Amino acid sequence: MAAAAKAGEATLRHAFGNVLSFFILLLIGVLAFSIRLFSVIKYESVIHEFDPYFNYRVTQFLTKNGIYDFWNWFDDRTWYPLGRVIGGTVYPGLTLTAGTIWWLLNSLNIPLSVETVCVFTAPIFSAFASWATYLLTKEVKGAGAGLTAAALLAMVPSYISRSVAGSYDNEAVAIFALIITFYLYIKTLNTGSLFYATLNAIAYFYMVCSWGGYTFIINLIPMHVLLCIVTGRYSSRLYIAYAPLVVLGTLLAALVPVVGFNAVMTSEHFASFLVFIILHVVALVYYIKGILSPKMFKVAVTLVVSVGLVVCCAVIAILVALVASSPTKGWSGRSLSLLDPTYASKYIPIIASVSEHQPPTWPSYFMDINVLAFLVPAGIIACFLPLSDASSFVVLYIVTSVYFSGVMVRLMLVFAPAACIMSGIALSQAFDVFTRSIKFQLLRILGFSEADAGDGSSANVVPENDAVKVDKSEETIKERPSRKNKKKEKEQMEKAQAEKTSAKSKTEKRLLVLPMELSVIGLLLLVFMGAFYVVHCVWAAAEAYSAPSIVLTSYTHEGLHVFDDFREAYAWLRHNTEVDDKVASWWDYGYQTTAMANRTVIVDNNTWNNTHIATVGTAMSSPEKAAWEIFNSLDVKYVLVVFGGLVGYPSDDINKFLWMVRIGGGVFPHIKEPDYLVGLLLLFVETDGKGFDRVRRTEIGKKYFKLTHFEEVRQS
Amino acid sequence: MGVRRKMALRFDLIIFTILLFASPVLSDLILSKVDRRIDLTSQIVRITSTLKVENEGSEPVSEVLLAFPDLQVKDLALLKASPHEGKGKVKSLSASLPVENVKPNGMPAALTFYAVKLPKALGKGDSYTFDVLAVFAHALRPFPEKITQADIQLVVFQESAFYLTPYVVKVQSLSVKLPESRIESYTKLENTKIHGSEIKYGPYENLPSFSYSPIVVHFESNQPFAVAQEVVREIEISHWGNVQVTEHYKLVHGGAQNKGEFSRLDYQARPTIRGASAFKYLIAKMPPRVHSVYYRDEIGNISTSNLWGDSKKTELLIEPRYPLFGGWRTAFTIGYGLPLKDFLFELEGNRFLNITFGSPMNELVIDNLIVKVVLPEGSGDISVSAPFPVNQWEETKLSHLDLTGRPVVVLQKTNVVPEHNQFFQVYYKFSKLSMLREPFMLIFGFFSLFVAGIVYMHVDMSISKSSAAYLARLQWDEVQAAIQQVENVINRCLTTHDKLEASLRDLSRTGDVQACKAARKAADGLLKELSKELKLVLSFLQSSSAASQILPKVEELVAKEKDLQEKVMAKHSTVVDCYEKKTGIRDSENRVAAQQQKITALRQEVENLLELIDEI
Numbered sequence A: 001m002a003a004a005a006k007a008g009e010a011t012l013r014h015a016f017g018n019v020l021s022f023f024i025l026l027l028i029g030v031l032a033f034s035i036r037l038f039s040v041i042k043y044e045s046v047i048h049e050f051d052p053y054f055n056y057r058v059t060q061f062l063t064k065n066g067i068y069d070f071w072n073w074f075d076d077r078t079w080y081p082l083g084r085v086i087g088g089t090v091y092p093g094l095t096l097t098a099g100t101i102w103w104l105l106n107s108l109n110i111p112l113s114v115e116t117v118c119v120f121t122a123p124i125f126s127a128f129a130s131w132a133t134y135l136l137t138k139e140v141k142g143a144g145a146g147l148t149a150a151a152l153l154a155m156v157p158s159y160i161s162r163s164v165a166g167s168y169d170n171e172a173v174a175i176f177a178l179i180i181t182f183y184l185y186i187k188t189l190n191t192g193s194l195f196y197a198t199l200n201a202i203a204y205f206y207m208v209c210s211w212g213g214y215t216f217i218i219n220l221i222p223m224h225v226l227l228c229i230v231t232g233r234y235s236s237r238l239y240i241a242y243a244p245l246v247v248l249g250t251l252l253a254a255l256v257p258v259v260g261f262n263a264v265m266t267s268e269h270f271a272s273f274l275v276f277i278i279l280h281v282v283a284l285v286y287y288i289k290g291i292l293s294p295k296m297f298k299v300a301v302t303l304v305v306s307v308g309l310v311v312c313c314a315v316i317a318i319l320v321a322l323v324a325s326s327p328t329k330g331w332s333g334r335s336l337s338l339l340d341p342t343y344a345s346k347y348i349p350i351i352a353s354v355s356e357h358q359p360p361t362w363p364s365y366f367m368d369i370n371v372l373a374f375l376v377p378a379g380i381i382a383c384f385l386p387l388s389d390a391s392s393f394v395v396l397y398i399v400t401s402v403y404f405s406g407v408m409v410r411l412m413l414v415f416a417p418a419a420c421i422m423s424g425i426a427l428s429q430a431f432d433v434f435t436r437s438i439k440f441q442l443l444r445i446l447g448f449s450e451a452d453a454g455d456g457s458s459a460n461v462v463p464e465n466d467a468v469k470v471d472k473s474e475e476t477i478k479e480r481p482s483r484k485n486k487k488k489e490k491e492q493m494e495k496a497q498a499e500k501t502s503a504k505s506k507t508e509k510r511l512l513v514l515p516m517e518l519s520v521i522g523l524l525l526l527v528f529m530g531a532f533y534v535v536h537c538v539w540a541a542a543e544a545y546s547a548p549s550i551v552l553t554s555y556t557h558e559g560l561h562v563f564d565d566f567r568e569a570y571a572w573l574r575h576n577t578e579v580d581d582k583v584a585s586w587w588d589y590g591y592q593t594t595a596m597a598n599r600t601v602i603v604d605n606n607t608w609n610n611t612h613i614a615t616v617g618t619a620m621s622s623p624e625k626a627a628w629e630i631f632n633s634l635d636v637k638y639v640l641v642v643f644g645g646l647v648g649y650p651s652d653d654i655n656k657f658l659w660m661v662r663i664g665g666g667v668f669p670h671i672k673e674p675d676y677l678v679g680l681l682l683l684f685v686e687t688d689g690k691g692f693d694r695v696r697r698t699e700i701g702k703k704y705f706k707l708t709h710f711e712e713v714r715q716s
Numbered sequence B: 001m002g003v004r005r006k007m008a009l010r011f012d013l014i015i016f017t018i019l020l021f022a023s024p025v026l027s028d029l030i031l032s033k034v035d036r037r038i039d040l041t042s043q044i045v046r047i048t049s050t051l052k053v054e055n056e057g058s059e060p061v062s063e064v065l066l067a068f069p070d071l072q073v074k075d076l077a078l079l080k081a082s083p084h085e086g087k088g089k090v091k092s093l094s095a096s097l098p099v100e101n102v103k104p105n106g107m108p109a110a111l112t113f114y115a116v117k118l119p120k121a122l123g124k125g126d127s128y129t130f131d132v133l134a135v136f137a138h139a140l141r142p143f144p145e146k147i148t149q150a151d152i153q154l155v156v157f158q159e160s161a162f163y164l165t166p167y168v169v170k171v172q173s174l175s176v177k178l179p180e181s182r183i184e185s186y187t188k189l190e191n192t193k194i195h196g197s198e199i200k201y202g203p204y205e206n207l208p209s210f211s212y213s214p215i216v217v218h219f220e221s222n223q224p225f226a227v228a229q230e231v232v233r234e235i236e237i238s239h240w241g242n243v244q245v246t247e248h249y250k251l252v253h254g255g256a257q258n259k260g261e262f263s264r265l266d267y268q269a270r271p272t273i274r275g276a277s278a279f280k281y282l283i284a285k286m287p288p289r290v291h292s293v294y295y296r297d298e299i300g301n302i303s304t305s306n307l308w309g310d311s312k313k314t315e316l317l318i319e320p321r322y323p324l325f326g327g328w329r330t331a332f333t334i335g336y337g338l339p340l341k342d343f344l345f346e347l348e349g350n351r352f353l354n355i356t357f358g359s360p361m362n363e364l365v366i367d368n369l370i371v372k373v374v375l376p377e378g379s380g381d382i383s384v385s386a387p388f389p390v391n392q393w394e395e396t397k398l399s400h401l402d403l404t405g406r407p408v409v410v411l412q413k414t415n416v417v418p419e420h421n422q423f424f425q426v427y428y429k430f431s432k433l434s435m436l437r438e439p440f441m442l443i444f445g446f447f448s449l450f451v452a453g454i455v456y457m458h459v460d461m462s463i464s465k466s467s468a469a470y471l472a473r474l475q476w477d478e479v480q481a482a483i484q485q486v487e488n489v490i491n492r493c494l495t496t497h498d499k500l501e502a503s504l505r506d507l508s509r510t511g512d513v514q515a516c517k518a519a520r521k522a523a524d525g526l527l528k529e530l531s532k533e534l535k536l537v538l539s540f541l542q543s544s545s546a547a548s549q550i551l552p553k554v555e556e557l558v559a560k561e562k563d564l565q566e567k568v569m570a571k572h573s574t575v576v577d578c579y580e581k582k583t584g585i586r587d588s589e590n591r592v593a594a595q596q597q598k599i600t601a602l603r604q605e606v607e608n609l610l611e612l613i614d615e616i
Helices: A003-042 A051-071 A093-107 A114-141 A143-154 A157-163 A170-191 A194-210 A214-230 A236-253 A267-291 A294-325 A333-339 A343-347 A362-369 A372-383 A389-407 A409-445 A450-482 A485-501 A503-507 A516-544 A565-576 A587-597 A610-620 A624-633 A657-667 A673-678 B002-021 B264-269 B432-458 B468-510 B513-543 B551-581 B585-615
Strands: A552-556 A559-563 A582-585 A636-640 B029-039 B045-055 B061-069 B076-083 B099-102 B111-122 B127-136 B154-160 B168-177 B183-186 B192-195 B198-207 B214-220 B226-238 B242-253 B282-286 B291-297 B305-309 B314-318 B329-339 B344-347 B350-356 B365-374 B380-385 B391-397 B406-416 B423-429
Touching: A003 A114, A003 A143, A003 A157, A003 A516, A051 A093, A051 A114, A051 A587, A093 A114, A093 A170, A093 A194, A114 A143, A114 A157, A114 A170, A114 A372, A114 A389, A114 A409, A143 A409, A157 A170, A157 A362, A157 A409, A157 A516, A170 A194, A170 A214, A170 A236, A170 A389, A170 A409, A194 A214, A194 A236, A214 A236, A214 A267, A214 A389, A236 A267, A267 A294, A333 A343, A333 A389, A362 A372, A362 A409, A372 A389, A372 A409, A389 A409, A409 A516, A565 A587, A565 A636, A565 B329, A582 A587, A610 A624, A610 A657, A624 A636, B045 B061, B045 B111, B061 B076, B061 B127, B076 B099, B076 B111, B076 B406, B111 B127, B154 B168, B183 B192, B226 B350, B291 B314, B314 B329, B365 B391, B380 B406, B406 B423, B468 B513, B468 B551, B468 B585, B513 B551, B551 B585
Parallel strands: A582 A636, B029 B168, B226 B365
Antiparallel strands: A552 A559, B029 B045, B045 B127, B061 B111, B076 B127, B099 B111, B154 B214, B168 B198, B183 B214, B192 B198, B226 B242, B242 B329, B282 B314, B291 B329, B305 B314, B344 B350, B350 B423, B365 B406, B380 B423, B391 B406
16 A cells, blocks of 8 residues: 555656666676786786687787778788688677777777777677666666676676687677567567667677678577567568568678678578568568458358469479588588588588587586576466567577587577576566565565455456556557657656555555565575675676686696796797798698788688698697698798697697698598597607606607708797 | 818918008107006906106197907997006096097008097106006807707907007016906917916017017807897886886897707706806896886796895896897886986986986997887986997987877997996986876866766757657656656655554554644645645646656555545544444444455555556
8 A cells, every 4th residue: 555655756766776776787897897807917917718819910000000901901921822701701799899899999098909999899898798787688678687687698607708808709799689689579569669770780790790690690580580470469660670670680791891791691691581482472462451351251262372372382382402512501611510410510620620519528518608598487477477479489589599509519608698687587577576576575564454355356357457558569560650759768667666655555556476485585695696606607707708718727735937938939939030921830820820920821720721721630630741841832931840748738730630631631631630640649748858748647658860851940 | 160260360461561651650659558457357358557657758649549450349348448557446537538539641551540638738758657448249259160969169269469559568477367268279379378268478578569479369259149140228217206217128148149950958957057158047136115116028928037135135046938049139118117216317407317327237249229208298308428439319208108109219329238237317308297197188178078978968960949749758757757746746645644653553552632633634635735736746747748658657656645544534533433433342343443444445456556656
């Protein structure tokens, strides 16, 4: 009964709620940014790992030479003697983003270096991503779930692993683009506004610019549209949400040089066009249904179906024939290995050799999403109560991404936002139920005698009331397009707020009331679980994912030891060799060599030419004379090999040696894998004085051999 | 070795031919005593000569000429003359004698002359003693030129055993100090002695002018041959209390080239033997109270450095990423902050910066040093006073939040040795108010951002004020306000009902009928007012077309509320009646229970309606 008095302060409470959620969001942004700074504090502000070095180098080129030179950049420092057309083969989103930030800051006379901007791009975009998650989840299940999901995403370890400060990789901005695209899709679906549809296409364009993972969007959204059509949820809003996206999105995607005509030619995009056609057919059917009488309609259907089936069969036959004529069925290697997990290991060893393309183990799920794994099922259930267009989309999103993450470790990254959204929904619903129960019980304890009377009568009212509510909310959604956008947003906030404020009155209506003790315990357990999640995330950010991998540290009894040997070697190459010298190394070190040592490399981490990599692999696994001949034919002056036996660095070239043999053997059949398995340690060792290999804990078989054709320039 | 010898001989031949043609007709000065000490303990060659000049002629002389072969002059980094003050006394810098390059007539062509101005002219028979310090940067030549990792580094130095001068020298001696006692070879003349790591030539007496006798010393020197090909020092003044110094080094090992391989393993095992010629670290002597020191290169921080200090000085030990062997290069940047009050002073309204010129590194030869002094934005009247000649120009630099850019004074000098590490001054004018410009800019920026936000929220941005959509929106806003009002009124009604209920409860507890009646009266009055208010709003809603959708709901709400009101009143009166008439309580309870059920149902409906309307 006290609820009635409160309603008068509704507007004040709205304002207060808005300010509160604004500050919570701000804090979430700060959290997302600052949790990723462990690497800078523990190590230094430096670019991490391999790919980020390439992106950094491209950004440097962009800021130095401008956008036009960037599009036309032919890089002769890599893939010698072939070179690489960088402008046409990179996803430019990340580079352009960082370049723009740098340009903006410098035009404001804030002289930050390109490196600093690159290092901090990923944390900044993680903050953006958590805000986007808030928006998306709010569209699905209200502001409370939105805030929870945003907070979860801000510190989910899976995402942290790819976006710590210095991890300047495509994924850093792509996850933001992915979520914002989904948000705009849902927003359009809820409002039917063409404005949001256009924004959606632009967000999709940004995603295409940023990451090859955009194909996930362009397959997931059609799947959802199809789902809506099949379940009879077709509406004009669905049409507006989808049709402009396909048309505008495809046109925009084709503008990105690396995608180009792939946007219409490859099988990855096929589903979107098929659904586009289906959607139009369905729209036509609904239209005709509207203007014809039911009887006439039946006649028309039989006529159209019989003719249409024939035409469809013909078209599909042609399509199948076309697709089947290409060797990979129109799919790229990476996509195929997603659909058939065994494909890569069978046919493309170079994709299989990358550790992030392996399927994940169960512990890695726990490591990467932690307690979210348990909350996800609850979230899925919550999405079905009641099922709306938006919540069905989220369910579809999580189901598909679970599959993809099961195929490749790397795609855990796509799964993480879905898991956060689901867990956010689950958590907020659970909190809702528990706190409501507690509140209700408290009221009863405090002695409102009418409560039980109300409770008795509410049994009849509740279901009816809920049903009315759902209908009503759909109604409001339908009438929204006529109004202005800003207004709508406000209204929605109000609606969400009203729901909150009226929660108190609802306590008396719903039967969903748990006993006091149970809800308190449940609440405590939830809080405990949340605390565990936070502790785990901070630990993961601080210990597991912050190492830049070019600087290694180890703790010994004397204290902290820093191994900076990679940079030492690169710095030596940079300062003490001729500018045009060619350096051969296994492809892992290609990007770093070009970026840090500024020397021409034979192969690098962009594994576009399998033959070339196989040549280097062959040289690495051949006897000295043969290897010398191969390297000489490639004008190589220096060969960089990494041996971790002395300091105990496990991922050195001996560990990668089997892949060199495998990849080399894939192209040059005289390299056979079984030949190397026995004598591996005999073949590839360095003159370690003590002859003891700390990584493999074995004595090196053959010591003190002489190199006749190669000259050791330096060890570091 | 043979090649080097030959070259040295050819060099000597040239000198001797010069001597044949030269006819020393000069003033009547003689050098009564020349004492030379050559310090070869580091890569920098320092020759200190103590000269005692005597005027034997009749005319007063105020200039003494110093002669150097051209081949030496190109390595000459510094030439300084100062009055001789005997041993053990601290030399004051200000007392140095002016030295300038001159080209006297009739002198041999392959020699360069410098004139030292004496403090006062020497009359007949007068004598004057002064010291000349000549510092040479690249005078030591490695020989052999290429060595392996395991070899020691040998260098060659050549000079004349006799002091090369246009004057007659009466007595002279020379001592050469070497870093280590291992000497490969040296030229033996008469009166040559060797004491450990020191070689002594002389004394020689009564030698004519331009006497020359070449000596060559070939010895071991594993001192760091650290040569910076270019150093850019940027000194940035912030009047907020900091002088930021950033130094970019391009370093090379200037000694014998390393040939063959470098084995880290050997080096790590026995660094003094397998890498004697390499240098591992450099030490920079910095001013005290230095802070925020960093050491990095273009690919990141370099973790091998060490900093310690006390109140007198701070020492920074930096190791390059790899030990530098002969011919190896590296590049790095160090930066540090200094407290402003130690280096910036005020003088008659002018400010001046007083800071050292050269690099703080020990025994570092800099081929090309560029010092940039970045003054705060808005400084003017800039002038520089340096203790030695430097090239100088001005630039502007745009940095944090600058509008016009900061004036930059650039000083450039080649062949810099540690002796150049002297204080220089930059004078300028700067008004304190300019300091506040940037904070105000920030404040203004944020202020205008917020103002823009406020304006945007309050300004009607619609393009057409007469369009149907715009009018509809306005109307809708009004309707919403009205509905809000309706809700308010209803809520107040409901609270009044609550009050009535409460009064009933009080009644059952206390039995105070009068109080209950009073409550009833108050409630009646209030409800009447409220219903009036409601009527007004309702009439507005009925007239508005935009409200047509929501109107039925509102009307239903109002009707329900009225119903509820009546029911509550009825219940109230029944209960009160019961109490007044003292009828059976059981009976009354039965009647009330029926009413109560209706009331609860009605109330539920009203609340549901309220919520519904709220959602719309």
